[in-house]
Amino acid sequence: MFDEIQFEKIQRLPKYVFAAVNEIKMSERRNGKDVIDFSMGNPDGNTPKHIVAKLIEASQKSGNYGYSASKGIYKLRLAIADWYKRRFNVDIDPNGEAVATIGSKEGYTHLIEAITNVGDVAIVPDPTYPIHSYAFTLAGGTVRKMAMKYNNRFELDENQFFIDLKSAIKESVPKPKYVVVNFPHNPTTVTVNPDFYVRLVAMAKQERFYIISDIAYADLVFDGYRTPSIFEVAGAKDVAVESFTLSKSYNMAGWRVGFIVGNRKLIGALEKIKSWLDYGMFTPIQIAATVALNGDQSCVEDIRKTYEDRRDFLVKSFNSAGWQIDSPRASMFVWAKIPEKMRHLGSLEFSKKLILEAQVAVSPGIGFGEYGDEYVRIALIENKNRIKQASKNIKKFLKEFNPKTTN
Numbered sequence: 001m002f003d004e005i006q007f008e009k010i011q012r013l014p015k016y017v018f019a020a021v022n023e024i025k026m027s028e029r030r031n032g033k034d035v036i037d038f039s040m041g042n043p044d045g046n047t048p049k050h051i052v053a054k055l056i057e058a059s060q061k062s063g064n065y066g067y068s069a070s071k072g073i074y075k076l077r078l079a080i081a082d083w084y085k086r087r088f089n090v091d092i093d094p095n096g097e098a099v100a101t102i103g104s105k106e107g108y109t110h111l112i113e114a115i116t117n118v119g120d121v122a123i124v125p126d127p128t129y130p131i132h133s134y135a136f137t138l139a140g141g142t143v144r145k146m147a148m149k150y151n152n153r154f155e156l157d158e159n160q161f162f163i164d165l166k167s168a169i170k171e172s173v174p175k176p177k178y179v180v181v182n183f184p185h186n187p188t189t190v191t192v193n194p195d196f197y198v199r200l201v202a203m204a205k206q207e208r209f210y211i212i213s214d215i216a217y218a219d220l221v222f223d224g225y226r227t228p229s230i231f232e233v234a235g236a237k238d239v240a241v242e243s244f245t246l247s248k249s250y251n252m253a254g255w256r257v258g259f260i261v262g263n264r265k266l267i268g269a270l271e272k273i274k275s276w277l278d279y280g281m282f283t284p285i286q287i288a289a290t291v292a293l294n295g296d297q298s299c300v301e302d303i304r305k306t307y308e309d310r311r312d313f314l315v316k317s318f319n320s321a322g323w324q325i326d327s328p329r330a331s332m333f334v335w336a337k338i339p340e341k342m343r344h345l346g347s348l349e350f351s352k353k354l355i356l357e358a359q360v361a362v363s364p365g366i367g368f369g370e371y372g373d374e375y376v377r378i379a380l381i382e383n384k385n386r387i388k389q390a391s392k393n394i395k396k397f398l399k400e401f402n403p404k405t406t407n
Contacts, residue, residue, distance in 0.1 A: 018367050021351050025361045036390045038378045039361040041186070041332055045251040045306065048299035054291040058284035068280035071271045072100025072259070076286045079293040080259045087218075088229040092261050097237070099270050100289070102281055104216055104245035104258030107270065109135045111212070111241070114273040115178075115266055116141040122178040123168050123209075125161075127365060127372035129186045132214070136178075144172055147371045150190045152326045154335065156183070158196050162203065169207050179204070182214040184227060184330030187368045187377040191221075191330050194228040201230065204239040210266065211240040216258075217331040219249040219300050222308045225329045231262065241266045248332060249300050250292045257281065257289045307332050310380040314387050321395035334378040336362075339398060347373050358397035360390045 021039060028035050046052075058064055071077070077094035084090045092098050101107025109131060116122075118140035124133045125148040133143045146168050149157040169176055181200065183192045204211050211230065218227040230236045241262035247253040260270060280286070314334060315327045325336040337343075338350050345353070347364035354360050354376075363379070365372030382390070 037361045041379045055288035058287040064283040068283045070274040070280045079290040083293045090231040098261045101258045103256040104243045111270045114269040121176040124180045127368035154189045184217040188335045189328035189331045197230045213242040221330045317391035321391040322398045358393040
């Protein structure tokens with residue numbers, strides 16, 4: 001009887017593409033192979049010592065063991081508001097315009113669940129971080145994909161973006177209720193200029209849709225680039241929310257701390273659904289997160305510099321090995337076009353071969369959407385010695401590859 005039950009909501013999700021690569025990776029490791037893993041954006045550094053010290057101190061206080069506030073303790077929400085003021089000169093009301101979340105992925109998914117009615121349409125650029133689209137699918141919404149166009153410095157073609165967005169809005173029935181943007185972008189690393197948000201907010205007000213902006217990689221920027229916030233645009237709170245996570249900037253991925261700020265109506269919906277679904281993060285984690293946001297930010301610069309050094313070394317090493325890839329201006333990834341003689345394989349088969357024949361794991365671009373299939377995503381999570389070894393393996397792999405023997 002139970003074997004026949006189908007869980008309709010889960011059936012809406014396809015098989016996770018990355019699972020196929022992960023299975024091969026783990027199989028190779030079980031067989032004693034040294035697989036160099038660039039596949040997951042999982043920070044490899046330690047959380048800064050002053051943040052860990054505050055967690056230890058707070059966890060030793062008996063009053064911190066009970067249920068916490070689902071929307072985040074006030075001092076953390078105040079720290080979020082202060083961070084926005086220092087970072088972007090933007091005023092955020094900690095009461096009504098900010099919610100602390102159990103990582104930005106949880107916050108985003110619960111927000112979408114709270115605000116999406118069956119049949120609601122969301123426009124999501126493609127490629128995209130998978131949950132940006134599938135959260136709407138799980139909530140019963142409809143996702144309209146829009147190909148994202150950019151140059152070889154991974155700068156968005158903003159004029160084309162708005163031409164395509166206007167066309168997508170015109171062709172959608174019913175009209176879109178939400179537009180998702182994520183800059184610096186995962187997986188492509190694409191960046192935008194402040195004027196982009198001026199135009200997007202104006203269009204949102206004209207066409208009557210909400211903007212959901214994700215700036216998870218705001219601090220991981222290179223070559224003088226600065227990440228803008230949508231709330232630097234006057235009136236953006238009327239139509240937008242924005243999410244951030246401490247995972248990357250502070251090496252706190254496993255801590256699961258993020259937040260969403262902005263439009264009171266959308267923030268109120270998130271507060272309400274979280275009040276039903278969770279009791280928030282462990283209070284000592286929230287206290288430590290407050291110290292992270294309020295404390296000395298030199299640790300963020302150290303982390304940023306680590307990723308920049310790895311980016312420079314990896315791009316140079318892989319290019320020398322014969323894999324010509326372009327250098328991104330932001331994020332913890334490199335979005336690498338598959339070598340031309342292997343492009344016919346598609347990103348999934350290429351990624352499988354790369355593990356089996358070069359012992360290097362990457363994420364296939366098809367996992368991020370149909371427009372990503374000529375690319376793979378390389379996470380900057382290995383040190384220079386491992387990058388150097390990977391480049392040697394790749395050089396041998398490319399040299400020995402024979403397209404005539406490939407089906």
